[in-house]
Amino acid sequence: MPTTKRDRGSPVPTSSTKPTSDSSSSTKKPLKVKVKSFHGIARWSWGTPADDVCGICQSPFEGCAPGVKFPGDDCPVVWGACKHAYHLACISQWLAGGKNSCPICRADWNFADDS
Amino acid sequence: MASLAATASPIKESTSAATKGGGESVTKRLQQELMGLMMQPSDGVSAFPSEDNMFLWSASLSGPLSTAYTGHTYKLTISFPPDYPYSPPTLKFTTGIWHPNIDLHGNICLDILKEKWSPAYNVRTVLVSLRSLLGEPNNDSPLNVQAAGMWEDQVRFKEIAKNKWEEEMRKEGA
Numbered sequence: 682m683p684t685t686k687r688d689r690g691s692p693v694p695t696s697s698t699k700p701t702s703d704s705s706s707s708t709k710k711p712l713k714v715k716v717k718s719f720h721g722i723a724r725w726s727w728g729t730p731a732d733d734v735c736g737i738c739q740s741p742f743e744g745c746a747p748g749v750k751f752p753g754d755d756c757p758v759v760w761g762a763c764k765h766a767y768h769l770a771c772i773s774q775w776l777a778g779g780k781n782s783c784p785i786c787r788a789d790w791n792f793a794d795d796s
Numbered sequence: 797m798a799s800l801a802a803t804a805s806p807i808k809e810s811t812s813a814a815t816k817g818g819g820e821s822v823t824k825r826l827q828q829e830l831m832g833l834m835m836q837p838s839d840g841v842s843a844f845p846s847e848d849n850m851f852l853w854s855a856s857l858s859g860p861l862s863t864a865y866t867g868h869t870y871k872l873t874i875s876f877p878p879d880y881p882y883s884p885p886t887l888k889f890t891t892g893i894w895h896p897n898i899d900l901h902g903n904i905c906l907d908i909l910k911e912k913w914s915p916a917y918n919v920r921t922v923l924v925s926l927r928s929l930l931g932e933p934n935n936d937s938p939l940n941v942q943a944a945g946m947w948e949d950q951v952r953f954k955e956i957a958k959n960k961w962e963e964e965m966r967k968e969g970a
Contacts, residue, residue, distance in 0.1 A: 739918070747822075771915070
């Protein structure tokens with residue numbers, strides 16, 4: 682698993698963006714926080730070539746598969762024994778359709794041991 | 797697989813999320829493909845969505861060099877299923893064509909559009925494959941049996957293909 686420190690492109694919507702006093706306040710409207718600037722200190726990557734895209738959804742590996750909100754741990758990348766990589770969400774949907782082959786090389790699909 | 801246990805629960809979540817995304821994400825995908833085709837066209841193929849329906853495209857193929865179809869341009873429709881690219885699009889010739897794997901209604905028999913479909917294909921690769929099918933038919937599984945039987949006799953085949961093309965052009969002109 683890669684480290685999951687994030688920087689540009691994917692500011693993490695953690696609870697710190699919502700004031701904790703919210704629950705005790707009588708108004709139901711949450712306060713909004715505007716991020717004016719931030720300093721990235723680390724960058725994560727799946728170890729796929731820069732700018733490479735998922736062969737199924739054609740979106741960058743370091744971005745999201747369709748229907749997934751956040752990149753990173755919410756949208757992991759997995760490898761097959763054949764060394765082809767896909768977003769977990771994308772290959773899962775392909776396999777769920779009853780197919781058991783790699784979309785690129787047609788080899789029987791097996792998850793790589795270390796993915 | 798060390799991390800299987802850790803990833804087991806996200807599998808379900810992300811799959812259902814992707815399924816829910818349905819129409820919207822397919823539309824986005826098709827727009828992305830359209831952009832790619834416009835920025836970097838491929839030789840002899842073109843495709844464009846219909847005015848009011850992103851799931852229905854019109855495409856055209858030009859006959860490859862040194863084939864019975866050289867100099868001809870054929871029109872097709874492409875319709876995309878709601879779960880594209882997990883299921884193949886349906887392609888159909890709207891210009892009549894004399895070809896072993898295409899019937900006289902324009903239906904196409906091509907394995908990658910049926911059981912050999914892969915979600916790694918896209919509009920571009922499908923059209924490029926279809927264009928190469930024109931010059932290299934699979935005569936073992938014909939939809940147009942007469943055309944398949946005639947393939948060996950290229951002189952006659954070309955003549956019929958040309959006649960069919962001219963008939964189609966007359967229809968279009970009329």
